[in-house]
Amino acid sequence: MSMLSTEDEYKYRRVEQAITERIESGELHPGSKLPSLRQISSSLRVSISTVTHAYEEMECKGIIESRPRSGYYVRGEFRRIPTPSISVPATIEPSLVNKGTLIRTSLETVGNDDLLPLGVVCPGRELLPYKRLARIMNGVIRDYSDKMLDYQPIAGNLELRRQIAFRSIDCRSDISPDEIIITTGAMEALYIALRTLTRTGDMVLIQSPTYYCFLQLLETLGLRAVDIPACPEKGISPKDISHAIETFDIKACILSPNFNNPDGSLMPDENKQEIVSMLAKKEIPLVEDDVYGEIFFGSHRPRTFKSWDKTGGVILCSSFSKTIAPGYRIGWLAPGRYMKKAMDIKATTNVACVSPTQMTIAQYLREAHYDRHLRKLRKALKEQMELMRAAIGRHFPAGTKVSNPQGGSVLWVELPEGCDGVDIFFKAREKGIGIVPGTIFSPRDDYSRFIRISTGALWSEKIKAGIKTLGQLAAGKV
Numbered sequence: 102m103s104m105l106s107t108e109d110e111y112k113y114r115r116v117e118q119a120i121t122e123r124i125e126s127g128e129l130h131p132g133s134k135l136p137s138l139r140q141i142s143s144s145l146r147v148s149i150s151t152v153t154h155a156y157e158e159m160e161c162k163g164i165i166e167s168r169p170r171s172g173y174y175v176r177g178e179f180r181r182i183p184t185p186s187i188s189v190p191a192t193i194e195p196s197l198v199n200k201g202t203l204i205r206t207s208l209e210t211v212g213n214d215d216l217l218p219l220g221v222v223c224p225g226r227e228l229l230p231y232k233r234l235a236r237i238m239n240g241v242i243r244d245y246s247d248k249m250l251d252y253q254p255i256a257g258n259l260e261l262r263r264q265i266a267f268r269s270i271d272c273r274s275d276i277s278p279d280e281i282i283i284t285t286g287a288m289e290a291l292y293i294a295l296r297t298l299t300r301t302g303d304m305v306l307i308q309s310p311t312y313y314c315f316l317q318l319l320e321t322l323g324l325r326a327v328d329i330p331a332c333p334e335k336g337i338s339p340k341d342i343s344h345a346i347e348t349f350d351i352k353a354c355i356l357s358p359n360f361n362n363p364d365g366s367l368m369p370d371e372n373k374q375e376i377v378s379m380l381a382k383k384e385i386p387l388v389e390d391d392v393y394g395e396i397f398f399g400s401h402r403p404r405t406f407k408s409w410d411k412t413g414g415v416i417l418c419s420s421f422s423k424t425i426a427p428g429y430r431i432g433w434l435a436p437g438r439y440m441k442k443a444m445d446i447k448a449t450t451n452v453a454c455v456s457p458t459q460m461t462i463a464q465y466l467r468e469a470h471y472d473r474h475l476r477k478l479r480k481a482l483k484e485q486m487e488l489m490r491a492a493i494g495r496h497f498p499a500g501t502k503v504s505n506p507q508g509g510s511v512l513w514v515e516l517p518e519g520c521d522g523v524d525i526f527f528k529a530r531e532k533g534i535g536i537v538p539g540t541i542f543s544p545r546d547d548y549s550r551f552i553r554i555s556t557g558a559l560w561s562e563k564i565k566a567g568i569k570t571l572g573q574l575a576a577g578k579v
Contacts, residue, residue: 112147116155119145124164124175135165135173162491182494185333185364185502185515185551195304195327195349198320198544203523204313210535217567218558220535222362222511223427225559228481230465230474234426237468238461249457255448257283257433258459264466265433272394273408274417276435282447283433283454287392287420288314290434293450294388294416295353297442299324303352306345308337310513310542310551312362312390315355319544326544327351333504333513336361336368339375346383353386359403360393363542363553364513365506370404377409384414386439391419395475397508398483413438421462423510424478425471429458482510486556492565493554496572510557513539516550516575525552525574532574534567 119141123129136144141152156173159165166176210220218225242249256262262278269276284290291314299305301323307315309328319326327349331337336358345351356376358368380387389406397403407417416439420432431454436443465471489512493503500517516522522538529536539551554571558564573579 112151113155113158116141116145116147116152117159120155120159121164129175131175131177133175134171135175137172162488163495164491176495182490182501182503184504185513187330187332193327193329193345193348195325196544198316198324198326200313200316200541200544201320203538204317204541207313207526207537207541210530210537213535216530216533216535217563218535219554219564219567219571220537222423222555222557224423224478224482224510224557227559228478228557229426230470231426233470234429234461234465237464238457241457241460241464245460249460251456253283253453253456253459255444255453256281257454258456258463260467261431261459261463262433264463268466268471269435271402272391272405274405274435276407276417280435280437280440281433282436282440282443283431283459284420284447285432285451285454286422286430287390287418287432288318289450290418290420290432291315291318291355291388291390293443293446294418294434294436294439295319295322295324295355296446297416297436297439298353298386298388300352304349306342306349306351306354306356308356308361309545310361310363310539310548311355312357313537313541315390316541316544328544330547331361331364331366333364333366335372336366339372339379342376343379346380346385351385353388354380355388355390356406357390357393358406359391360396360506360509362393362509363511363537363539363551365504365509365511367403367507373404373406374409377406377415381410381412381414387415389415389417391417392423393509394419395424396479396482396510398479399507403508407435407437410437416443424475425462425465426458429462430455431458431462479508481559482556485558485560486510486512488560489554489556489564489568492568493572496569498572498576501575510555512554512556514552514554516552518550520550520575522549522552525571528574528579529571532570532579534570536571 138149138152142149165173167173210216262281265281266276266278304325304327306327308331327345329337329341329345358373391405407415417435490503498517502515504513526538537553539548540546
């Protein structure tokens with residue numbers, strides 16, 4: 102990773118973006134010579150050393166190559182990668198989810214160190230503050246060893262809830278500590294939310310594709326899914342939601358507006374506001390999953406649905422699993438007007454969450470380490486995603502399409518005609534590579550030619566070789 106000041110990084114990124122846009126537009130095609138260092142330095146008003154650094158970064162990503170005494174050129178095998186298309190079903194009908202077996206098979210990759218970690222959405226250990234967390238936990242054990250043996254309140258550690266409430270200001274959610282329940286990861290938060298809002302047989306609106314564990318929850322609770330196709334860039338359309346809630350007796354919605362897993366889509370703010378208003382008028386509750394909201398590559402954190410909630414109808418769910426410590430299992434939810442029932446369900450689910458990890462994360466947040474860590478994490482994940490997109494462009498067969506998210510840590514890959522994502526999933530596993538087949542991200546079989554690749558693992562020669570092998574599998578060469 103480059104060690105530059107914020108200002109220098111901005112300048113070289115600006116150079117990289119300018120050249121990338123000319124390649125993407127077709128102005129510079131494979132084999133074309135790039136403008137000289139001096140030309141770019143003059144036109145963008147940056148130093149020659151900044152341009153040199155930008156070109157070297159692009160060469161590392163496999164987009165361009167240097168030729169002795171000649172300059173830099175677009176790599177001959179480089180090609181522009183379009184984003185995936187929207188898979189629109191012929192009809193939209195409620196359906197029971199029946200993907201449990203394949204989902205369970207996919208979940209076998211979790212915690213399996215024998216597989217290349219392209220299937221589990223989790224930052225590489227090298228990117229997480231494990232040493233600082235260890236020091237903080239040792240201090241907590243030393244100073245509060247007696248209190249660590251006690252139950253925490255059912256709602257969770259008060260200081261942790263205070264810190265989460267304080268951070269909610271960044272996304273304009275304005276949540277108080279008394280409005281928060283700590284959970285064992287975001288999955289328990291989502292489980293409590295759906296248990297609070299629905300009964301067996303109810304219809305729940307979801308976007309498609311959606312996180313497969315949402316589908317697993319729906320299947321476990323006996324709920325029917327009404328899946329609405331979403332755009333890989335902007336997510337689900339308010340117009341489509343309006344049509345669905347007028348057509349079906351929707352009891353709840355479960356959506357991820359910020360960097361949805363698996364397509365990485367980011368819903369525009371005006372669409373979020375419109376959806377919250379529309380559902381409030383119909384008194385339809387909205388469950389919001391915001392686990393990736395802090396992993397943005399732009400200049401500011403995207404707003405949540407909750408930030409427009411005036412009636413308490415939005416249940417906001419999140420966790421620290423994607424940013425600090427997956428194994429600590431610290432999640433939370435803000436149930437709005439459903440607080441009382443959510444507390445009842447929490448009390449009968451596991452009474453209270455683990456004390457030591459709650460106290461450790463509370464102290465970590467109180468010491469103001471989180472924002473500095475997030476800046477480094479976002480930079481690393483952005484670079485890794487760019488490297489992986491470029492590698493897919495080099496090694497996957499013609500006709501492949503790849504999402505281009507502005508945050509999160511997954512790529513949604515649409516394979517050419519004739520490919521089967523499930524087949525590639527099993528073949529990749531035989532070669533020690535973990536990925537996830539696209540078909541489990543929908544209650545239907547709309548995404549049989551898709552796979553999801555995690556970009557959280559630190560870029561390495563092993564990751565590079567794994568992407569090359571996946572490309573060969575997609576091309577039928579191995």
